[in-house]
Amino acid sequence: MDISNYLYLSVILFTIGATGVLVRRNAIVIFMCIELMLNAANLALVTFSRVAGNLEGQVASFFTMVVAACEVVVGLAIIVTIYRSRRSASVDDASLLKS
Amino acid sequence: MFNQSLALGQTATPEAVQFWILAPIAVIAALGMLFMKKAVHSALLLAWVMVTLAIFYIAQDALFLGIVQIVVYTGAVMMLFLFILMLVGVDASESLVENIKGQRGASILAGLGLGGLLLSLVARASVNQPAAGLKLVNQTGNVQSLAGQLFTQYVWAFEVVSALLITAALGAMVLAHSPKPAVRNKQRDLSIARFRGKSLADAAGLPGSGVFARHNAVDVPALLPDGTPAPTSISATLKARGDVISPAPFALEHSEEVEE
């Protein structure tokens, strides 16, 4: 099997995640789409690591996971805070920059 | 196609089967995540995608990463998502009507553009050499090799990332902490409350425990003027535990002679 298939899959998942960020309104679902994008990138990294025959890709993927975890923590905390004050989790409500 | 698979990739057929079963399901799950009305459904579908990816990692000899993907990502991160969803409103379902004009069409267009772009880039950038595979590297085991990399070549990044983790945890605590409105009764408040109570029986405070001058232990109730023990002089906890001693042995024998 062509190893590029993993890369194609990664691209497709990335695209789906990117489109999801633009289309969904719920802040948490947007966040989940971002996580999907990160995971797709991780898949690509692991595939490249296999192709290259060293562990560099896996190390990068590892760090990506850690950072993604931190990001999720802080991001969800922020969403909770915003939800507490606004009682709504829709990103369309934060439109104060409207000219 | 068959020649291609022999020339490049050189992955065995079982892997192909596995890929071609799981990958479409993952894609469908991702698309489903996009289209679900309820956020909880989206979260669960994402969890499925992550599990699929973990299987792929393991299939590609990234054992440590595959397990970590399940444990950390699916287990911790997605569960965190679900907890927050529960906080925010599990039943909240989003209406699928788009209220920004042209956003949906433009987004799909942009997404397709991005996808097409990246696909064509990947297709043009052919993987020139056969996949080396990780057999050699994993000779001493994947975890050991990975650890060897992490703690020698990437130790600085490792330390920084750990600092990041601590910071993130602190940040989450600070952000998520909801300050309760603490009503701490001070001494003055208590005094005022005593005098404004229904009866002034306890205005001067509860009677102290112990028999006057004979045994002033905490677990011995005080004696009322008619010789009966006062129930309010003993802590309720001791009473509940049954540690209260009767005050009879400590009562004065010649109480009448004293009265004369």
Next chain:
Amino acid sequence: MRTSSLLVYLIALPLFSSALLLLLGRIADKWGHILATLITASTFVIGAYEFMKMQGQAGESRAVTQKLFEWISVGSLKVNASLLLDQLSICFVLLITGVVTLIHIYSIAYMSHDKDRRRFFAFLNLFIADMLLLVLGDSYLNLYIGWEGVGLASYLLIGFWNHNPTYAVASKKAFVANRVGDVGLSLAIMICFAQFGTVSFEGVKAGAHGASSAALAGIGAMLLLAACGKSAQFPLQSWLGDAMAGPTPVSALIHAATMVTAGVYLISRSNFIFDASSTARLLVVIVGAITLLFGAIIGTAKDDIKKALAASTMSQIGYMILATGLGPIGYAFAILHLLTHGFFKAGMFLGAGSVMHGMDDEVNMRKYGGLAKLMPITAVTFGLGYLAILGVPPFAGFYSKDKIIEVAFNAGGIKGILLGGAALLGAAITAFYMTRVMVMTFIGAKRWKAESHPHESPILMTLPMILLAFGSVASGFLLSKGSALVHWLEPVVNSQNVEEGKPLMPALTVSLLALGVVVIGAAFAIIKYRTVSDVAPEKVSEFTIAARKDLYQDILNDRLLVAPGTLLTAGLVRADDRVIDGGVRFVGSFLGATSDALRKVQNGFVRSYALLMLAGLVITVIAVWVIGA
């Protein structure tokens, strides 16, 4: 070449007095005119002195120069501010300074009631300075300065009473028509510089032999255009009639004796150009012939005495221009006619002014009649001028005009017969309308109102007229005796080497022919104007109507030049507003509109911003890929 240090005073003295009178203002009111007259008299004295010195020299060395300063030295163009007084210039200098002194004396009395008399004299002196600079300049560029200056001075003098809108418009018309001619002079100077690398008369004369015929024809045509403008020749003659709006001394000076003769001077001075280009010469004779008939025809229908005299000037200068186109010998006769014309026309204009002065500034000849008895001196001097212009021997015009007709006939072939015939016809019509003027003004029954009491003019006015009458009588004879003027001008116009062809008819025949047509014309006029109505008749022939309207020249100018010009400017103004200003306004409103449209992109929604980021990323990657490929 002899040098003199006096030439500059000819120009500097009048210029200084003009400036003084203008700057001192009311202070100089009491004595300004006296000073101006004395200054002009002194220029005449200087001119006469120089003339005396010239007479003592041999022919070739009579010219005198004076270099004032180096004026232009740019690249290969070097022009000095120098003055040249040769045989041609001295004729003009004497004519100008002499006639102008007489006119100054006349104006002291004529303008005595005008509170702006001082300003009038200042402008007169300015005119003198510029006219003298014109005839004394030694290069085309120096001439041009004087040329422009006299145009300015004539504008100031024609519009002297500019509180009257008609007069102001007339002065403007004169200036504009002059300007068209000035364009011709500028172009001629430019072509000279391009061809010869120099604009001085000597330089151009030296280079004229080797120049291409196209260049010579071009220079000649442009110089002719300039002369037409200044001398009121066809097609730039429409301003001369209206220029009679100025005070009569102005008409006498500028439009009889001096300024309008500047064109003749220019052509005579440029004889080397015209002699070398037969095309230019042909144009000159055509213009001259047309104008002499044109002026004569117009003159027959004018009831305003000054306008009739103006038409007569136009016609007589047509004679002079015709003469200058007839070859080297023609220049001398043109100058001869110019000098005699200066006397009798100025005299007649001053006479007209005297009549107007006596008739309370009435100019309509139909309101005159029988004035000879009441204004005898005026009548006699005017009459002598009249006889001179008719060409009756032995008065001045006989010598000059007959010579021109003779040279015209001798030009050869069909051209000669046509030109000679035109000149004869012109003479006949001249006789007709001048007799008409004489009869309507001085002879016959009186037609003036009872209130006006015509009286003879004061001595200050009659003295110049008498002196000019002497000129009308004697100048022709004196200048022609022994071909004096012809020989005098030979070194300048190179007329000595021309061999005379066989004349068409003997000189005596020409003179008798001319005299004959003059008598016929005069008799016709006397018969027709025995009785004159005091209002202009309505039922007249088409011809008369056309002549009254200046042969439709004004209407033609209006339709051909003014109307398209007005359309053009209106169109340009509209284009400026719509296109240029509109473009600027459009830029502003366009920016505003696009800003308004773009503002809507900032809708405050995070998702649309995210969409823009993604789209930008995709486009950037595609662009990098395509460019890199």
